[in-house]
Amino acid sequence: MESTEPDTFYDQHPFDWVPPDSSEPIRAVLSAPLVEWIESLAPTALVLDIGCGPGRVLGFLARRGMRCVGLDRSRVSVGLAAERYHRPGVVGDNLHLPFADAVADAVISDGVIHHTEDPQAAFVENWRILKPGGRMYLAVYKDSGRYPWLYRYPGALIRAGLRHSWARPLVALLARVPYFLVHFIRSRGRRTWGAAENLFYDYFVTPQVAFLPRSVVEDWCTQQGARVLSYDEGRGANVHSFCLAKEPSPKMPPSRDAVLAAEER
Structure with a gap:
């Protein structure tokens, strides 16, 4: 949960x-x-x-x-x-x-x-x-920049999906895995799954943002x-x-x- x-x-x-x-x-x-x-x-x-x-x-x-x-x-x-x-x-x-x-x-x-x-x-x-x-x-x-848009729109879909058990596998497949792969490639293999996951939750799932x-x-x-x-x-x-x-x-x-x-x- x-x-x-x-x-x-x-x-x-x-x-x-x-x-x-x-x-x-x-x-x-x-x-x-x-x-x-x-x-x-x-x-x-x-x-x-x-x-x-x-x-x-x-x-x-x-x-x-x-x-x-x-x-x-x-x-x-x-x-x-x-x-x-x-x-x-x-x-x-x-x-x-x-x-x-x-x-x-x-x-x-x-x-x-x-x-x-x-x-x-x-x-x-x-x-x-x-x-x-x-x-x-x-x-x-x-x-300004991309992040406000990313949090408000893709982020809203991700947060909504994580509230429902049936949608969590879709969030993992369509968002968390691609996010990890991007970070893994950019870091030349140094970024771990756990580190990328923490960043993912920080950027898209954190409950309060201004x-x-x-x-x-x-x-x-x-x-x-x-x-x-x-x-x-x-x-x-x-x-x-x-x-x-x-x-x-x-x-x-x-x-x-x-x-x-x-x-x-």
């Missing part, structure tokens, strides 16, 4: 498609803007990866010796990430993060908030936990006082990305009493 309930779905399909035993494959599947952003962080930064999945980003951070904590709504994903990379993980909801205000030096939301019921509220929650002077990496599905124009995300940033340091349109990819900065807290002028006390000394 295929579940379309988010919590159950992400436990059944934790998108575990990165080999855990080598740093090179992890780096290879991370986007260039994300790698560049991580490499620009201070080595002592505390990084929270919100929506960490099985830990591909945590693995990259861990191998750089950085302090990092992952959060995901899938207990299975959090367990895989902790087992592989020996970094703490938390099971939680992107819309109600179990972290105090201004706790993180850096926040990563790599292809996550577009899978929530309210992407803007999820963005605000991620922003809340970022320290003044901190930085955030945000990647979301864009509203496609977000650049202007919408930039409006959110304006509302939160977020400064956009850089933008990458994600040419050839399904996502576009934003590197954001939270302004440092303004230094308050000393009080009159403090000034008088200093003068007396």
